[in-house]
Amino acid sequence: MTQSEPLPTESAPSEQSASSAHGLTTGAVARRLGVAPTTLRSWDRRYGIGPAAREDGRHRRWTPEDLAVLHEMCRLTSSGIPPAEAARAALAGPASAEAAPPAAPGPLPPPGRRPGSGNGLRLGAVRQECRGLGRAAVRLDAWAVDDLLGSVIAQYGLVTAWEEVMAPTLHAVGRKWETSGDRYVEVEHLLSWHVSSALRRAAGPPPVVSRSAAPPVLLACVPGEQHTLALEALAAGLAEVGLSTLMFGAAVPPEALDQAVRRTGPAAVVLWSQGRSTASPALARHVADTAWGVKGARARPAVVPAGPGWAGQPLAPGTVRPGGLREALTLLRGLCDAAAGAGTGPGSGSGRPGVRDQS
Known part of the structure; x- marks a missing residue:
């Protein structure tokens, strides 16, 4: 099942027919993106990332164009960009992104001077990728978590990705869970599973012949x-x-x-x-x-x-x-x-x- 497919529930057919005629409801969009409905309402209220049409002036209906903006918003915030800045870029559309020259690969930028957070996680002054991973995990956005982990390992290497992105985010989620009763357990489980999966992909299959013929x-x-x-x-x-x-x-x-x-x-x-x-x-x-x-x-x-x-x-x-x-x-x-x-x-x-x- 891909991220864009509806969950296999009894209401899925009616959601599909509703989407073709009137657009998707906020609940259906939230399920598709792995984002909480309250997050979508907050983005609409704060940054204007909302549906262009409202049925009867009240009920929100999201069109494919609205979904494209939301996908870009999720991608940008998961990369560590602050929500307000991400919203401006998402609303500007792909033209603004195409106009900017691609960034050359290089080392991780220095940690931000301002303490950052990932939707309520206390992360301190960390890499923007760490903040983005925290935001995606708290949203339970599995696709964004997986994508960000893969890109960080590929661009900066395994050691830097672990020490400066994965481990700080895992520690922050663990602290949040410990201080919030039984809340955020699902966030820790989701993040841990995806980190483990990313590490195993990075390791690949066992080497056929060791580099030094040493014992294991x-x-x-x-x-x-x-x-x-x-x-x-x-x-x-x-x-x-x-x-x-x-x-x-x-x-x-x-x-x-x-x-x-x-x-x-x-x-x-x-x-x-x-x-x-x-x-x-x-x-x-x-x-x-x-x-x-x-x-x-x-x-x-x-x-x-x-x-x-x-x-x-x-x-x-x-x-x-x-x-x-x-x-x-x-x-x-x-x-x-x-x-x-x-x-x-x-x-x-x-x-x-x-x-x-x-x-």
């Missing part, structure tokens, strides 16, 4: 941890540089993690913890002590505790906790290169420097 990087959330999006971003980033990964996702039981390490002989094991209640230094030490290989040249994985839950936790000497996605990618590339040079793996006869066990 094993990615797992610690037991009790359900937040996986940051780990999915790391998986996509590793795939982007040609490193193979094994993603085990949320709340991996200790026994399953132990078996996975012994069976695959990974170059590194990333243990993600979002909150202090799930971080387990004992589990990290156990994984770091898990060995494989022949006697006299057994190998052990490098353990990388990742996520805010590990802050302040007692970690083994020499353990590095990366501060963000970019730092984690640099660290793991180095570990994979070292593993490839040492030829480690379950069945190889040598261990990596620093993790070789002579027992």
Whole structure:
């Protein structure tokens, strides 16, 4: 089903016949665009983005021309342009957009000086794409969310898109939910699903041959941890540089993690913890002590505790906790290169420097 098709309800045929004769009602337009009816009324009242005709002088009826203006309004606000400015451009029509020369690709512009918001989200001084993503998510505009995520990744790269657009918007939605009772849960679920989908598209299929022939990087959330999006971003980033990964996702039981390490002989094991209640230094030490290989040249994985839950936790000497996605990618590339040079793996006869066990 495309965004422009009516929902398959019993009233759909009558809406179609009404649209052909009199135009669409505000409710029908809202369903088509994934926008709340109150948003359409607000745009009409504040910016004049409304139907050209009103049946009997009262009931709003939206024509195809009105819908074209609305589509442009949604597109512009989802790209981060403030609603008032977006309304002026949408009402001016495509001629004004064609007259302007296309912008050359380049780095993200600096964050705005004024605190921005996404329809009630407290975002602070952030990129305009972040504000646009917040607005689209609060409107439950799935098409705009998906389109914006894809364009940001394509234009600025995965790391910048995650650190400067996706993660700040997810945090803002989470804060809004926590401070609004049970409201905005649907916004968080919609945004999380589309972010996950965008990250998986960016990762693509697993590489047939690793760039360095290194053992894989094993990615797992610690037991009790359900937040996986940051780990999915790391998986996509590793795939982007040609490193193979094994993603085990949320709340991996200790026994399953132990078996996975012994069976695959990974170059590194990333243990993600979002909150202090799930971080387990004992589990990290156990994984770091898990060995494989022949006697006299057994190998052990490098353990990388990742996520805010590990802050302040007692970690083994020499353990590095990366501060963000970019730092984690640099660290793991180095570990994979070292593993490839040492030829480690379950069945190889040598261990990596620093993790070789002579027992």
